[in-house]
Amino acid sequence: MSIENAVHFNSLGLATPLLQAITESGYTTPTPIQAQAIPLALQGLDLMAGAQTGTGKTAAFALPLLQKLLPLASTSTSPAKHPVRALVLTPTRELAIQVENSIKAYAKNTALRSLVVFGGIDIKTQTPHLKSGVEVLVATPGRLLDHIEQKTLSLNQVQILVLDEADRMLDMGFMPDLKRILALLPKQRQNMMFSATFSNEIKKLADDFLTNPTLVEVARSNATAENVTQKVYLLEQGKKQTFLTQLLKNEAANQVIIFTKTKLTASKLSRTLQKEGIAADAIHGDKSQQERLAALDAFKQGKVTALVATDVAARGLDISDLPMVINYEIPSAPEDYVHRIGRTGRAGASGTAISLVCEDEEKYLAEIEKLIKKSIPREAAKIEHSSNARSKSKNQTESGKHVHSLEHSRLSHNSKQNKGSNANNDPWFDKPYEPAEASIKSETRKSAVASKKPLAALLGGLKRH
Numbered sequence: 001m002s003i004e005n006a007v008h009f010n011s012l013g014l015a016t017p018l019l020q021a022i023t024e025s026g027y028t029t030p031t032p033i034q035a036q037a038i039p040l041a042l043q044g045l046d047l048m049a050g051a052q053t054g055t056g057k058t059a060a061f062a063l064p065l066l067q068k069l070l071p072l073a074s075t076s077t078s079p080a081k082h083p084v085r086a087l088v089l090t091p092t093r094e095l096a097i098q099v100e101n102s103i104k105a106y107a108k109n110t111a112l113r114s115l116v117v118f119g120g121i122d123i124k125t126q127t128p129h130l131k132s133g134v135e136v137l138v139a140t141p142g143r144l145l146d147h148i149e150q151k152t153l154s155l156n157q158v159q160i161l162v163l164d165e166a167d168r169m170l171d172m173g174f175m176p177d178l179k180r181i182l183a184l185l186p187k188q189r190q191n192m193m194f195s196a197t198f199s200n201e202i203k204k205l206a207d208d209f210l211t212n213p214t215l216v217e218v219a220r221s222n223a224t225a226e227n228v229t230q231k232v233y234l235l236e237q238g239k240k241q242t243f244l245t246q247l248l249k250n251e252a253a254n255q256v257i258i259f260t261k262t263k264l265t266a267s268k269l270s271r272t273l274q275k276e277g278i279a280a281d282a283i284h285g286d287k288s289q290q291e292r293l294a295a296l297d298a299f300k301q302g303k304v305t306a307l308v309a310t311d312v313a314a315r316g317l318d319i320s321d322l323p324m325v326i327n328y329e330i331p332s333a334p335e336d337y338v339h340r341i342g343r344t345g346r347a348g349a350s351g352t353a354i355s356l357v358c359e360d361e362e363k364y365l366a367e368i369e370k371l372i373k374k375s376i377p378r379e380a381a382k383i384e385h386s387s388n389a390r391s392k393s394k395n396q397t398e399s400g401k402h403v404h405s406l407e408h409s410r411l412s413h414n415s416k417q418n419k420g421s422n423a424n425n426d427p428w429f430d431k432p433y434e435p436a437e438a439s440i441k442s443e444t445r446k447s448a449v450a451s452k453k454p455l456a457a458l459l460g461g462l463k464r465h
């Protein structure tokens with residue numbers, strides 16, 4: 001993790017139990033977002049922070065949040081002594097779990113309690129924990145509203161609200177849920193909003209729920225950092241599966257996330273890879289929570305080497321030192337590319353991000369390059385046919401291997417669009433994983449990324465730190 005200033009945790013004004021927990025977590029120096037956000041949040045200011053997963057943003061809001069609640073910490077077993085005082089909303093279950101794990105670690109030397117609630121598992125299993133009282137609640141919006149409807153939860157003592165990955169919450173259509181939740185909170189409270197990207201919708205959300213916010217920005221994403229080698233292979237959609245298998249075998253990739261656009265492609269691809277002898281599994285929204293956690297666990301332990309994922313499922317996964325990310329299909333929203341490849345090259349480690357791009361996807365590639373202000377080197381995909389390959393080639397050489405360049409079979413740039421390039425011509429394959437809102441208008445995006453003062457302008461003259 002790159003450090004901008006040589007700030008120390010003990011100069012940020014944090015209490016001893018929190019400093020101890022930080023040391024026990026192995027952190028020595030605050031990350032830039034922590035160095036900037038913690039002192040401001042400790043003053044009780046509303047924050048609008050531009051930071052994404054991988055920047056250390058969780059501790060940036062969690063540490064001041066815990067410190068503010070410390071005077072209210074109680075060792076009493078009475079639930080009345082443990083009302084929900086801080087609410088953290090996240091777009092996905094996996095992110096909610098990660099955030100709560102971090103909060104638990106930072107709060108380990110205090111009497112403050114935390115809990116995570118998310119959908120996809122039986123609500124009844126969460127109710128007793130909620131009823132016994134918890135100061136910090138991390139939740140996905142839908143399940144939080146379920147609990148409110150079931151009267152297992154009251155939010156009338158919430159003093160601090162955090163919206164984590166606010167851009168993704170809006171992309172996923174959570175705006176109505178967020179409005180309902182905001183209406184249930186006390187008006188007097190501190191708000192912190194974290195977002196990796198900024199759109200008009202984010203500006204509107206900030207207007208709606210932040211009071212005179214202070215802007216905190218850190219270097220955008222580590223996704224385009226020098227330590228991530230980005231590469232594009234140009235090939236036909238129909239050749240992707242074979243090329244991917246070959247790539248995984250040749251690179252001896254022992255931990256790689258492969259992104260697809262749809263759940264169906266993720267499932268099918270993972271099954272195909274398994275048949276090819278690759279330890280693969282899929283993680284997407286149609287899997288039960290238990291299945292998703294089991295897949296993630298197996299991946300982290302190295303039992304699964306190739307995890308095929310949709311954007312929503314992979315969002316926020318904290319898998320550090322991931323050596324490789326492969327885009328089996330590149331995303332239509334360029335911000336998703338940044339999020340995807342942000343899985344690798346984290347904390348200063350080097351990583352490789354490979355994208356398999358067919359002709360129909362080149363328009364998305366152009367959008368991505370515009371966003372990251374960088375042209376990604378292209379290579380022609382070469383498929384090796386081994387002697388025991390299922391489909392033997394006429395041009396097979398004596399060595400039993402032959403290399404067939406896909407370049408010549410590739411349609412020219414200006415040729416007619418290859419309408420049926422997706423497998424099986426199944427409409428499922430063209431279905432985006434999320435509502436159309438995901439695509440942020442290029443003007444807004446341009447200003448948010450290119451300008452040094454994007455948010456102040458977008459948010460209508462914020463105080464700058």
Ligand code: AMP
Nearest residue numbers: 027029030031053054055056057058059
């Ligand atoms: P986050 O952006 O909050 O998801 O954090 C990304 C990763 O960085 C997590 O694995 C954190 O445990 C780790 N991390 C957070 N703060 C620090 C720090 N100050 N020093 C080292 N690692 C950190």
